[in-house]
Amino acid sequence: MCGFTGIISFLGGRSISSNVVSMTEKIINRGPDDEGYLCLKDNFFSFRGDGSVVKSLPHISASFMDEFKIVLGFRRLKIVDLSNLGHQPMVDNERRFAIVFNGELYNYLELRAELIGLGHVFRTNSDTEVVLIAYKEWSNKALLRFNGMFAFSIIDRTTSTVFMARDRMGIKPFYYAKTNDNFIFGSTQKSILASGMVLAKISEQGVWENFKFSVAQRPHTCFESLKSLSPASYGVLNFRTGDFVEKKYWNIPVGTQDFSLTESQSKIMIEESLFKSIKYRLQADVEVGTFMSGGVDSTLISAIASKFQPDIKSLTLGFKNYEALNEIKEAQDTARLNNIDHIIETINPDDFIKKIQETVVAYEEPYHHLSANFAISSLAKNNNLKVVLNGLGGDELFGGYDVYKKLSFWEKNKKHKNVLKFFPSFHPKIKKVKQILSYEKIGQFYSHYYTTFSDSELGLLTGKIKNTDNLLEELYMDDGIGFSDNFEAISYFNLKSYIGNHQLRAVDSSTMSFSIEGRLPMLDHQFIETAFKIPSVYKNKNGISKYILKEVAKKYIAPSCLAMSKKGLGLPLEKWINNELSEFVGDHLSDLRNRNIFNNSYMDHIVKSKNTRQIWQLVSYELWLRNFIDNVKN
The missing domain is CATH 3.40.50.620 (HUPs)
Structure with missing residues (x-):
């Protein structure tokens, strides 16, 4: 369990190692036990940082004036193989491949034994080396053999490619930004911003999704230039041409219910x-x-x-x-x-x-x-x-959430939605029922129950009109996917x-x-x-x-x-907002009003309605602006 950073230059070589050091400083909390760097020209060169346990390596500062094609940074949290042999970035025996790996491979002992049987030699007892050698043996097919949580990057000097992958559920993060000249990636968004190569510019789409669904829907983020590698996906980057392709290797196994099971x-x-x-x-x-x-x-x-x-x-x-x-x-x-x-x-x-x-x-x-x-x-x-x-x-x-219980109401009554048009909508409950029964698709029904602000409310807040009721189906409903049932x-x-x-x-x-x-x-x-x-x-x-x-x-x-x-x-946020946090909330909402980015009268309406989720969403947005937009150094 660790964190990594990296910059890949498409220009054939740039002085980028100091940028990677700045990025890696932002993820010390992810790996306080060790620090390492790897730079690629025509060969790999390893360096240490101030927090490195391997003191025999030259310090990364000695590389600041040199030009490299790729520089990787790493912070390690020692969980498996506590020896210094687990130091990363790790290079294979032939010095063709190098890896930075964040996560845990739970079946690494079985895979290690299998790879030894195929003739491979291991220098460490770490799961990182198992991932590296498994990739050497099986290429991208190795992902289907892994049981674990992971995000990693593997450089292949021979093919001039970088292979990047993320675990099936996306437990471990992988963010990146691609410019005309560079590919910048890392375990956190703030580490990428610390590169100095990416502007902390607000993504209108990402923020809209954040307000509606409580988080931007990946691969989107709240930053215009930043994306997330999708769960159960891998990417291949050619670092000579800059070409990048992302592919999915697994999906949630819908349509597999075995109705013969007792x-x-x-x-x-x-x-x-x-x-x-x-x-x-x-x-x-x-x-x-x-x-x-x-x-x-x-x-x-x-x-x-x-x-x-x-x-x-x-x-x-x-x-x-x-x-x-x-x-x-x-x-x-x-x-x-x-x-x-x-x-x-x-x-x-x-x-x-x-x-x-x-x-x-x-x-x-x-x-x-x-x-x-x-x-x-x-x-x-x-x-x-x-x-x-x-x-x-x-x-x-x-099915532990309330939405599963309400599913049967929608299934049984949506056919009667036309009858409801004769009922007045001034009563909040009737209005809500009309809205629920108006949804034709299961993705729309789901979205309704996981919404902090509806599209119409966001329109009142921002002065813009969007319809994102179908967004989740557009993002996550792959061609040919079929559900056994709505549950x-x-x-x-x-x-x-x-x-x-x-x-x-x-x-x-x-x-x-x-x-x-x-x-x-x-x-x-x-x-x-x-x-x-x-x-x-x-x-x-x-x-x-x-x-x-x-x-x-x-x-x-x-x-x-x-x-x-x-x-x-x-x-107990609702209690805190009305008591211990009341002054904190008032101050931050006042500052948000002074930005004049939202309809302030509608903000006042939200406060009067005492909708805790919406109030805190606004407070949180002001905090986010202060820490990531106003002051990108944080």
């Missing part, structure tokens, strides 16, 4: 697949813990993890003076049941409020809420954990949009802010493939959401966790 068979399949996924993610040369709320997903993962690793540390957040959000008791019940080393911390609003700007800088985009991921990652750091398991994915795969379609869009763009970004940016590696057992691609085979009738049965997953969980977690109504890992 409930009992489905339960066994899920349990076995989850056990395998968790066992994989406990592999590390450092201690592994878990994030554990009182809900089903994280308690189930923690309980199963404790079977492999007794007395595992599990971390739970509580909230002072906000008992309605607390899940401490339920988490304690499961911890006692499984002899888990349970660590609880209650959050004081004043302490978290001091860190709000840090969260905005870490997230790199405005967001309509405050994420508790930042607080619980800090707790992991304070308890000397470098790796934590997270329960993300259960709600999306098994499956909602899961698909949740994984593509909500998980792929928002949740994974929030988890990665939060954990890595504290040099913590977050691992996600329920987003293992094999577990996802298993979940999509399970008939939807077992996922929401007799009005019980996530029914089949809860049936698995009964064996491992406390009954109180199963009985608890869904709360989610959130912070």
Whole structure:
């Protein structure tokens, strides 16, 4: 788990190493344990930085006046193979290939054994070297053999190409900007801006998507020049011509439900697949813990993890003076049941409020809420954990959100939408029902439930008119894709949009802010493939959401966790806005009004309506402008 940066020059050679050093300084938090650089002329030249553990190399400053075709920067967080042999960037024995790799390859031991059997020789015990040699052996087909989370780049001197890839779900980030002269890439958006080669210019499309869906829909970002490599995709860049091609190598397996499966068979399949996924993610040369709320997903993962690793540390957040959000008791019940080393911390609003700007800088985009991921990652750091398991994915795969329950209403009643035209729309509920039933496509229905601002509201705010109801289908509905049912379609869009763009970004940016590696057992691609085979009738049965997953969980977690109504890992933003954060909110909205970029009278309407999500979206946007547009040095 690490971070990388890089600049590729199409001009045949430029003095770019100092730019890469500036970029790499922005990702120290992603890898505080080591620092390295690699420069390419006609051969590879390795350098160290101030934070390098390999002191025998020349310092990168010695290269500042030289011209190179490519320069790579790297910061390492030591998780697997703690020796200095895992130092990156890494070059193969023949000095044809070089790699920077961020993430974890969970099946690296099996692949390593297979590659040794094919005659390959390894110098390290790292998964990075397995990725490099697997690419040498199988080229892009190696991606289909990988089980893990990753983003990496491999330089091939012989073919003058750079191969770039991202894991199936997009757990690890990969951002880039392509100009006429250079290809600049990195693990964060702010590292690319630090290159000095990319302007921090607002993307109107990206910001519109951010306000509507809470995050710009990848490959878009809120910056005009920055893009994201798509999940389950690889790119090939010819660094002589500048030609860049991106291709997809995997997709979420819709249309694969096995309707012959019984409930009992489905339960066994899920349990076995989850056990395998968790066992994989406990592999590390450092201690592994878990994030554990009182809900089903994280308690189930923690309980199963404790079977492999007794007395595992599990971390739970509580909230002072906000008992309605607390899940401490339920988490304690499961911890006692499984002899888990349970660590609880209650959050004081004043302490978290001091860190709000840090969260905005870490997230790199405005967001309509405050994420508790930042607080619980800090707790992991304070308890000397470098790796934590997270329960993300259960709600999306098994129907844990309210949208799944409302799906049947839309399916049954949209045929009656013409009858509603005779009803007046002045009542908010009738107006809302009319809107919901007006949607013809499942992507439009999904978009409605994941919208912070509707297109019409954004029109009132910006003075511009757009229609993005079909955007998610345009971005994510590949040719020929077919859903078994609408329940499956909602899961698909949740994984593509909500998980792929928002949740994974929030988890990665939060954990890595504290040099913590977050691992996600329920987003293992094999577990996802298993979940999509399970008939939807077992996922929401007799009005019980996530029914089949809860049936698995009964064996491992406390009954109180199963009985608890869904709360989610959130912070009491609505309470804070009206109390501890009221002055903070007022000041930032006032500054946003003074920019005269929005309709200020409609902003006042939003404040009067007390729509917490919309208010905080505006506050967050002002914070983002200050940190990324007004002051690009941050």
